[in-house]
Amino acid sequence: MRYAMAIDTRKCVGCSDCVVACQTENNVPLGFCRDWVVEVVDGTYPNVSIELRSERCNHCDNSPCVRCCPTGASHFEEGGIVLVEHNKCIGCGACIQACPYDARYSHPEGYVDKCTFCIHRVREGKDPACVSVCPTSCMYFGDLDDPNSKVVNMLKNRKFKSLAPEAGTKPQIFYLV
Amino acid sequence: MHTRRKFIKISSLGIGATAFAGGMAKWAIGSTSPTNISTGSQSLAFGKKVATYCEVCFWKCAGWAYVTPNNQIQKIIGNADDPQCNGRLCPRGTGGVGMFSDPDRLKTPLMRVTKNGEQTYREASWDEALDFIAKKMKEIAEKYGPESMALFNHGSSGKHFTQLLNAFGSNNVTAPSFAQCRGPRDTGFELTFGESVSSPEVTDIRDTRCMVLIGSHIGENMHNGQVQEMSEAIDKGAVIITVDPRLSTAASKSKYWLPIKPSTDLALLLSWIHVLIYDDIYNKEYVAKYAEGFNELKEHVKDFTPEWAYGITTIKPEQIRQTAREMANAAPAVIIHPGRHTTWYGDDVQRSRAIAILNALLGSWGNRGGIFLKEGIKIPEFPRPAYPKPAWSWQDTLNGRYPLAKESITNTIIEASIPEEGKEHQIKGWIVSGTNLIVSIPLKEQLMKAMQSLELLVVVDTMPMEITGYADVVLPECTYLERYDDLRATAHREPTLCLRMPAVEPLYETKPAWWISKQIGERLGLGAYYNYTDFKEVIDWQLKQVGLSLSEMERIGTKKFARKTPVYIDPNSDHQFKTSSGKIHFYSKELEEAGFDPMPKYTAHDQPEDGFYRLIYGRAPMHTFSRTANNRNLVALMPENSVWVNPQVAELWGLKKDQYVWLKNQDGIVSNFSVKVRVTERIRWDSVYIVHGFGHHHKPLTYAFGRGVNDTELISKISVDPIMGGTGMRGNFVTFVKVQPKKEAKS
Numbered sequence: 033m034r035y036a037m038a039i040d041t042r043k044c045v046g047c048s049d050c051v052v053a054c055q056t057e058n059n060v061p062l063g064f065c066r067d068w069v070v071e072v073v074d075g076t077y078p079n080v081s082i083e084l085r086s087e088r089c090n091h092c093d094n095s096p097c098v099r100c101c102p103t104g105a106s107h108f109e110e111g112g113i114v115l116v117e118h119n120k121c122i123g124c125g126a127c128i129q130a131c132p133y134d135a136r137y138s139h140p141e142g143y144v145d146k147c148t149f150c151i152h153r154v155r156e157g158k159d160p161a162c163v164s165v166c167p168t169s170c171m172y173f174g175d176l177d178d179p180n181s182k183v184v185n186m187l188k189n190r191k192f193k194s195l196a197p198e199a200g201t202k203p204q205i206f207y208l209v
Numbered sequence: 210m211h212t213r214r215k216f217i218k219i220s221s222l223g224i225g226a227t228a229f230a231g232g233m234a235k236w237a238i239g240s241t242s243p244t245n246i247s248t249g250s251q252s253l254a255f256g257k258k259v260a261t262y263c264e265v266c267f268w269k270c271a272g273w274a275y276v277t278p279n280n281q282i283q284k285i286i287g288n289a290d291d292p293q294c295n296g297r298l299c300p301r302g303t304g305g306v307g308m309f310s311d312p313d314r315l316k317t318p319l320m321r322v323t324k325n326g327e328q329t330y331r332e333a334s335w336d337e338a339l340d341f342i343a344k345k346m347k348e349i350a351e352k353y354g355p356e357s358m359a360l361f362n363h364g365s366s367g368k369h370f371t372q373l374l375n376a377f378g379s380n381n382v383t384a385p386s387f388a389q390c391r392g393p394r395d396t397g398f399e400l401t402f403g404e405s406v407s408s409p410e411v412t413d414i415r416d417t418r419c420m421v422l423i424g425s426h427i428g429e430n431m432h433n434g435q436v437q438e439m440s441e442a443i444d445k446g447a448v449i450i451t452v453d454p455r456l457s458t459a460a461s462k463s464k465y466w467l468p469i470k471p472s473t474d475l476a477l478l479l480s481w482i483h484v485l486i487y488d489d490i491y492n493k494e495y496v497a498k499y500a501e502g503f504n505e506l507k508e509h510v511k512d513f514t515p516e517w518a519y520g521i522t523t524i525k526p527e528q529i530r531q532t533a534r535e536m537a538n539a540a541p542a543v544i545i546h547p548g549r550h551t552t553w554y555g556d557d558v559q560r561s562r563a564i565a566i567l568n569a570l571l572g573s574w575g576n577r578g579g580i581f582l583k584e585g586i587k588i589p590e591f592p593r594p595a596y597p598k599p600a601w602s603w604q605d606t607l608n609g610r611y612p613l614a615k616e617s618i619t620n621t622i623i624e625a626s627i628p629e630e631g632k633e634h635q636i637k638g639w640i641v642s643g644t645n646l647i648v649s650i651p652l653k654e655q656l657m658k659a660m661q662s663l664e665l666l667v668v669v670d671t672m673p674m675e676i677t678g679y680a681d682v683v684l685p686e687c688t689y690l691e692r693y694d695d696l697r698a699t700a701h702r703e704p705t706l707c708l709r710m711p712a713v714e715p716l717y718e719t720k721p722a723w724w725i726s727k728q729i730g731e732r733l734g735l736g737a738y739y740n741y742t743d744f745k746e747v748i749d750w751q752l753k754q755v756g757l758s759l760s761e762m763e764r765i766g767t768k769k770f771a772r773k774t775p776v777y778i779d780p781n782s783d784h785q786f787k788t789s790s791g792k793i794h795f796y797s798k799e800l801e802e803a804g805f806d807p808m809p810k811y812t813a814h815d816q817p818e819d820g821f822y823r824l825i826y827g828r829a830p831m832h833t834f835s836r837t838a839n840n841r842n843l844v845a846l847m848p849e850n851s852v853w854v855n856p857q858v859a860e861l862w863g864l865k866k867d868q869y870v871w872l873k874n875q876d877g878i879v880s881n882f883s884v885k886v887r888v889t890e891r892i893r894w895d896s897v898y899i900v901h902g903f904g905h906h907h908k909p910l911t912y913a914f915g916r917g918v919n920d921t922e923l924i925s926k927i928s929v930d931p932i933m934g935g936t937g938m939r940g941n942f943v944t945f946v947k948v949q950p951k952k953e954a955k956s
Contacts (some may be wrong), residue, residue, distance in 0.1 A: 042443060042462065043443055043444065043462075044438045045428030045429070045436060045440075045458045045459075045462075045830060046428075046458060047299060047404065047428070047431055047436070047830035047831060048300050048830065048831050049297075049298070049300040049830075050301055050305055051846060052300045052303040052304040052831075052842055052843065052846070053284075053303050055842065056283065056284035056285070056303060056304075056306060057284060058803045062841055062845060063845060064418070064844070065845070073889060073891060075891060076856075076890050077456075077855060077856075077890045077891070077892070077893070078456075078466070078468045078817050078895075080456050080461075080890045080891055081461060082456065082458075082461040082891070084458070084461075091389060106408060106780070112243070161919075164296075164297070165287070165297055165298065165303055165439070166297065167294075167299050167431070167433055167436050167437050168436060168437065168440035169297070169437070169441075170440065174391050186862070191379075
């Protein structure tokens with residue numbers, strides 16, 4: 033089993049509902065976020081294009097955050113989900129430095145926090161909150177090892193990219209372009 | 210101007226800030242978490258989910274408020290059965306909990322008093338405040354007649370106060386949603402098809418093969434169902450054509466972006482009509498069967514060639530032809546989107562007419578992928594005595610102007626509130642519910658003059674919006690998450706009913722609008738119009754009339770009904786449009802008889818002088834009007850607006866990214882606050898763009914205060930549509946002021 037997400041940049045309108053839904057689902061303190069939206073503008077008027085992307089922890093296969101964690105708080109769960117065990121985390125911030133995606137933040141309560149792929153929902157057979165709320169339905173979540181999953185289907189039929197592949201982290205969030 | 214009614218900052222009272230803001234608000238906005246979800250392995254505990262529909266915008270998506278066992282609202286999730294949201298709320302709906310948990314909410318009734326010669330507010334009991342309002346309303350009725358009370362409203366609460374005014378004997382009820390927004394569109398479509406496209410719009414976007422957006426920015430205007438359907442249409446490979454001086458989000462997803470010179474849209478529309486007719490690619494069968502006035506139209510648009518339009522719009526003739534062919538190829542599964550906020554240049558009904566005519570030429574109305582036929586469910590009115598007939602009404606404030614206005618016009622009600630010798634129809638008292646007139650109505654001077662002249666000004670709101678500072682009495686309403694309201698009965702693809710019920714008890718001393726209305730009504734001897742103790746009795750009675758019950762609706766939240774009529778025109782039927790002749794009107798005799806052009810013509814509008822840029826305003830998906838700028842669940846996504854400037858213009862002015870500037874308009878009006886510069890290739894060089902709803906100047910809005918610029922204050926010139934009174938607001942031009950201008954600081 034390998035959980036992953038595919039996000040269709042052709043459909044995303046950048047509304048940031050994913051951010052708000054994550055906050056209310058996971059009690060993310062205001063002023064912080066586990067996911068966010070990026071807008072990239074390319075070209076000059078009138079030949080301009082934009083790409084909108086909802087970003088979050090890439091739950092990398094080769095995770096620098098897990099490797100550098102001195103206490104083992106950052107670890108893999110089933111399906112490759114990268115989690116932080118808050119009770120074990122000493123808040124040293126090594127993982128924040130190591131993450132090429134800037135996906136982690138220091139929670140005011142002293143530990144490091146980030147996207148969990150809503151593992152509590154996934155275990156109940158539900159999609160992560162961001163996926164389930166998206167008005168444009170531009171996000172797909174599923175198991176890469178399941179040939180019938182929507183994610184596999186999307187990746188089979190569409191061109192896609194991942195972020196900062198040069199970092200060698202083997203990210204598991206794919207952007208359909 | 211005398212200042213009988215001095216603007217009062219509610220914060221000066223220092224009320225309530227700590228009274229109730231303890232555990233709940235703090236928790237609801239997520240600063241501390243009651244459950245340890247540190248490893249993400251535990252779900253949060255939920256007590257129950259409560260049916261509601263959203264009030265953050267007019268789309269009113271049905272949802273469920275998740276309430277914890279200790280009565281806190283954790284989250285709001287869309288109701289999967291509601292076709293308006295399909296279980297997916299937009300960011301504002303998801304963040305609606307921030308409206309409930311806002312620490313700056315109005316908390317108790319407030320009454321204007323003079324203390325040591327200074328006007329201020331004091332906290333009052335509900336009885337005191339309501340007694341005072343009833344007394345003043347009686348005085349106004351005795352002196353001038355009940356018609357002299359007017360209501361400005363927006364949203365669900367408005368209905369309850371409309372009931373009060375109607376029972377009192379006035380139908381001077383108005384809302385900015387007509388003359389400041391969708392009025393021209395509705396009028397233009399009614400004149401052409403005999404009916405408007407309604408709200409939510411009856412556009413069949415999910416099945417369209419080609420959609421044209423002209424000044425509409427779906428995706429930034431987060432009208433949920435439309436955004437969802439546009440996404441579906443993109444999936445299915447629909448061609449999108451976007452006409453906008455700015456590369457909107459929708460434009461970036463379009464096959465064609467036509468960056469039109471602002472104010473010239475009508476020329477482009479006319480040339481499209483020309484191409485469809487003269488290239489012989491319009492829907493001939495449909496036009497022959499359902500429309501009349503084609504020959505007049507053909508003759509009328511003879512000279513409106515793409516070459517003619519090129520000189521006006523800056524859109525190349527080949528692009529005009531090509532996009533027209535795209536529409537024709539997709540017809541009738543094509544939508545020239547009617548838009549929503551259409552009060553731009555004062556000839557907006559005519560522009561909407563041109564859009565309607567284009568749709569008709571392509572045969573979109575009544576066809577799959579075009580514009581479908583709506584069906585709703587009729588909810589009987591709760592039994593009440595007949596309303597008294599007012600001696601005069603809002604129509605009398607038009608004074609012979611705007612002959613085709615089908616709804617009341619805010620500005621003529623405001624005008625009627627300014628005393629003048631010999632004025633026959635005078636307004637003396639206002640109730641303002643759910644609309645922040647200071648930010649929603651242009652022509653501030655007129656508004657101020659009117660407010661200073663009133664004998665009673667009551668503001669009902671959940672938040673200390675700017676308008677509250679002018680009230681004699683401020684009534685704190687509870688949010689939509691704490692109250693019952695009317696059933697949402699929607700006419701769309703499927704007739705739908707939705708329930709809103711309180712998820713939690715109202716915080717502070719706040720009360721629902723139905724209760725406030727009933728309390729004032731009873732004090733005025735109008736109790737017979739409120740023959741219930743709790744509004745849920747009304748809802749239950751209404752539901753029983755359609756074979757449902759309140760307990761059933763509490764369980765399901767949303768009920769869809771089977772259609773009885775077809776959703777598209779049956780080609781074998783003798784379909785009649787709702788016009789006088791039963792046909793679509795290319796040539797409008799109604800307009801001709803009222804003294805207007807029977808077919809749309811292009812009129813050149815003013816262009817900015819050197820150094821000035823057209824002020825274009827619009828929406829951001831995470832905000833609604835000026836209503837969410839203080840919502841802590843949304844502000845982090847967009848704390849303030851910015852002014853979009855083309856890089857060439859920025860270079861000319863030496864403007865750097867993120868620099869703060871003030872904006873000054875053609876009449877010398879300088880913005881209250883400064884605004885961040887966004888240098889972007891996404892906009893033409895003759896225009897600047899800002900998102901509406903920022904630049905709050907009322908300090909009690911502790912977060913929103915002073916963030917960004919309020920476009921309304923820079924709109925000092927309006928072009929009124931003579932057909933229906935819409936206030937065209939896109940004819941204002943601004944320049945940049947880089948050094949803080951010296952002026953008296955406003956409150």
